[in-house]
Amino acid sequence: MRFCATCGADVVLSRPEGDDRERFVCTRCATIHYVNPKIVVGSVCTLGDRLLLCRRAIEPRVGYWTIPAGWLETGETVEQGAAREAWEEACARIExxxxxxxxxxxxxxxxxxxxxxxxxxxxxxxxxxxQEVRLIGWDEIPWDELAFPTVGWALRRARELRGQDQWITGLNPEPI
Incomplete structure (x- = not known):
């Protein structure tokens, strides 16, 4: 970050009083700019014994397979964001x-x-x-052509949970 979003002046990295880390602070109006993680929402979408995969038409990882997922937008719930992403990427209506x-x-x-x-x-x-979307069987997943590690993690977890009433894992299976 180079400029203050409030007044346009330069920002510098400094530790605000009472804080435990450096933040971008405006040199003119003293606004503290917090840079926080982005939220990605998506879903493993199934229909019977088939699941939905999308071949990416955009970078990063153009041409690789993924599940419908993307950035959460301001003003929507995580569920709404996941449903929107399924529609935007695959014209898919989901529950x-x-x-x-x-x-x-x-x-x-x-x-x-x-x-x-x-x-x-x-x-x-x-x-x-x-570029394309497909409904495929669980044994047809192109494991070597998945766009991101989290896609593989999610697909493996969804496969494990098929027919069960368990939901959240909450843990990364590998360090990122």
């Missing part, structure tokens, strides 16, 4: 069933909240961020 996992990734300043969801119907199509 959220519950939290599947929460992954904390401080290295990239993200918290990912991933859900189990049921597709309302099989009508899916690529949205502007997807």
């Amino acid at each position: 959220i069933e519950g939290v599947l996992a929460v992954y904390s990734m401080p290295r990239i300043a993200q918290v990912q909240i991933l859900f189990r969801a049921r597709l309302v119907d099989a009508e899916v199509a690529p949205g502007p961020e997807s």
Whole structure:
């Protein structure tokens, strides 16, 4: 960060009084700018014994497979955000069933909240961020072509929980 979002003046890294770490502080109006992790929401969407995957049309990892997921927008719940992402990426209408996992990734300043969801119907199509979308069987997952580690973690966890009433894992299976 170089400039204050409040007044436009330069900011400097300094430790505000009573704080335990450096923050961006405006040199003119003294506004403290907190830089916090971004929230990613998404879902493992199933229809019977098939699941929805999207081939990315955008960077990062264009051409790789993922679940519908993306940034949470201001003014929406995490469930609304996950449903919106499914619609934007795969024209998929979903019903959220519950939290599947929460992954904390401080290295990239993200918290990912991933859900189990049921597709309302099989009508899916690529949205502007997807090259293609597919409903595939669990044994057809292209493990070597997944876009991100969390996609693999979520798919493995969803596969483990099929037919069970367990939901949240809350732990990263590997360090990020």
